[in-house]
Amino acid sequence: MSIKKDITIRARIAFLAVLVLAVGIVYRIFHVQWITGDKWREMGRAHVLRNREVPATRGNIYSDNGSLLATSLPYYRLAFDPTACDKQIFNEKIDSLSLVLSQFFRDKSPAEYRRKLVDARARKVRYLYLNRGFKLDYQQKKKMMNWPIFRLGKIKGGAIFEKVYNRKRPFEELAMRTIGYVNEDHQGAGLEFSFDKFLAGVNGQALYRRLAGGHWKPVNDGNEIEPLDGNDIKTTIDINLQDVSETALKKALQYHRADFGCVALMEVETGHLKAVVNLGSDGKGNYVEKENYAVAGRFDPGSTFKLASYMALLEENKIQSTDTIQTGNGRYRFYDRDMTDSKPGGYGVITVQDAFERSSNVAVSKLVVRHFGATPQRFLEYLSKFGLAEPLGFQMKGEGKPYIKKTSDPTWSGTSLPWLSVGYEMLLSPLHILTFYNAVANNGKMIQPIIVTEVSRADDVIETFEPIVLRDEICSEKTIETLRSMLEGVVERGTASNIRNADYKIAGKTGTAQKLINGHYTQNYYTSFAGYFPAHKPKYSCIVVIDNPQGFNYSGSDVAAPVFKEIADKVYARDMQMHKIRPLEKGKDDGSFPLIQVGNFSDLHELCDKMGISNYMNKTIVEDDNSKEYWVRAEASNKSVMWRLRKVEDNIVPDTRGMTLKDALFVLENKGLLVEFTGRGRVYTQSISPNARVYRGNTIYLHLK
Known part of the structure; x- marks a missing residue:
């Protein structure tokens, strides 16, 4: 009997222990749910939902004539929610999407992309980066928006384009240390750092949801605070x-x-x-x-x-x-x-x-x-x-x-x-x-x-x-x-x-x-x-x-x-x-001809032929298929006009002296230069020396006489 009694007592003690534990669990659930529930729910939201800063677009830095020295260009990160798309459409279009992704990024085969997207959908991954380390420009983004599945839009297609800004210097390393930089710790050097309070702007705020892998996805709940873009600064630097x-x-x-x-x-x-x-x-x-x-x-x-x-x-x-x-x-x-x-x-x-x-x-x-x-x-x-x-x-x-x-x-x-x-x-x-x-x-x-x-x-x-x-x-x-x-x-x-x-x-x-x-x-x-x-x-x-x-x-x-x-x-x-500008050197008088200085070979050649003026040029040049695009200057020789080649090279400021305004505008604006002029007649002087390097957007001043 003692053994049976002992077993009974032990069973009752175990039952009571389990009962106490169960009561404790029920009480703890009640306490967490009703008494401290708001606290834990707030902590949960803080880990899942969070207001994060939306960086403002940084202001531009200009040279003395308005040429860009530094600017922020928009780029995009591409993410994909494979669960957003209808199952039937996903199955029908996944092969096509995998193919274009493979052809564009060239980092995986179509089969690898397909497996990656299908697996992500099966695991209910709602935010999958597709271009990690690859920045897309606006034209690339526009093209992608017409891809299979992506063309359905963000809600039904799952394509997510996040805008990011990248600092660019159009003149690359020119004045790089003077322009400077600002890093993520708000430390830096040069103009970027010295005038950061003007250039930085005011960041906005938006609600983001935390996803698996530590990624944050914008919720777009309509309560976003738009960032205030930075101001521009104009410097005294003459880029030339x-x-x-x-x-x-x-x-x-x-x-x-x-x-x-x-x-x-x-x-x-x-x-x-x-x-x-x-x-x-x-x-x-x-x-x-x-x-x-x-x-x-x-x-x-x-x-x-x-x-x-x-x-x-x-x-x-x-x-x-x-x-x-x-x-x-x-x-x-x-x-x-x-x-x-x-x-x-x-x-x-x-x-x-x-x-x-x-x-x-x-x-x-x-x-x-x-x-x-x-x-x-x-x-x-x-x-x-x-x-x-x-x-x-x-x-x-x-x-x-x-x-x-x-x-x-x-x-x-x-x-x-x-x-x-x-x-x-x-x-x-x-x-x-x-x-x-x-x-x-x-x-x-x-x-x-x-x-x-x-x-x-x-x-x-x-x-x-x-x-x-x-x-x-x-x-x-x-x-x-x-x-x-x-x-x-x-x-x-x-x-x-x-x-x-x-x-x-x-x-x-x-x-x-x-x-x-x-x-x-x-x-x-x-x-x-x-x-x-x-x-x-x-x-x-x-x-x-x-x-x-x-x-x-x-x-x-x-x-x-x-x-x-x-x-x-x-x-x-x-x-x-x-200083005093030296006039153009005049050639020797070798006959009486109309005033011809500089112009397009095709136009001048045709004009002289119609007026009955003898004119000629090097045979190899005349026979060149590109001869119509040549720019030439005129010289009198043996009672004829001889055309001397005036080269217009890529990325080099051409010599427009002697040209008509029409021809000078054609040549200079094709180089990306902005032209301002005074006077009438032909180009007498130009502010940027011939053969200097061309910087698109710079202004060149012509004086006609």
């Missing part, structure tokens, strides 16, 4: 001058096998930056825009800084350009260090003007120590007055802040002042040096550099940025006059005489600074040339920097100055207001 500057710099960097280089080109009166180029070596012989050396870089400027030293001396009324200075054998000791000149044996006794033109280190350091040695703080005060000691407040983030050693610095010594006078023991950005030289060109008025002129939405201007005057007068008019004469002398007779030319005058200063590495000056050099042109009436200022050139030539005159001249020559050639 940017291209000219980049081409010239890259060629020099490759030739000298340098580490990096930069160019900044500025309008003297307005401070508008027309080109900013930053190229660094990728270690494989190529040069790419990866760092903003012109704005953020800080370097010992070297001899380009001597302009400030002489400005301080002239303002102190301590020297005149005709004074003489003893430079001896080109070596002078300050305490425990020797200041040396680049010329072996030195220059002996020379004038201040000659000392500047020949970039004598000994001369300027002796003069500065002689007149400011007892009061070095006064020299530093002059540098502050000249606008060299404070940041420029440039519009782009990341500006390199200037550093000039102070007398309170623990490392200040007896050699600090003479070395400061020749551009050492300081760190300045190329843009800061350019701004200083621009002030000299601008009769003493220092203008803050500007790269963005306005923010707009469509045709409505929201905000404008006007040039800001940093210093009304950095020095006296007399000092400016003297310094400008000295800067011209550098190119006419001094270290930059290799860039002198007869068409217009350049004023500027070369710089060759030894680089400080691990606390020691090395045989690596930082070369530069800063100046402006035309010297008599400055319109543009420019600085060229090339770091660590290799080979025998390593001075600023040999490395940086020729790049400056190449840029200046091309700027001068395309700016008709800077």
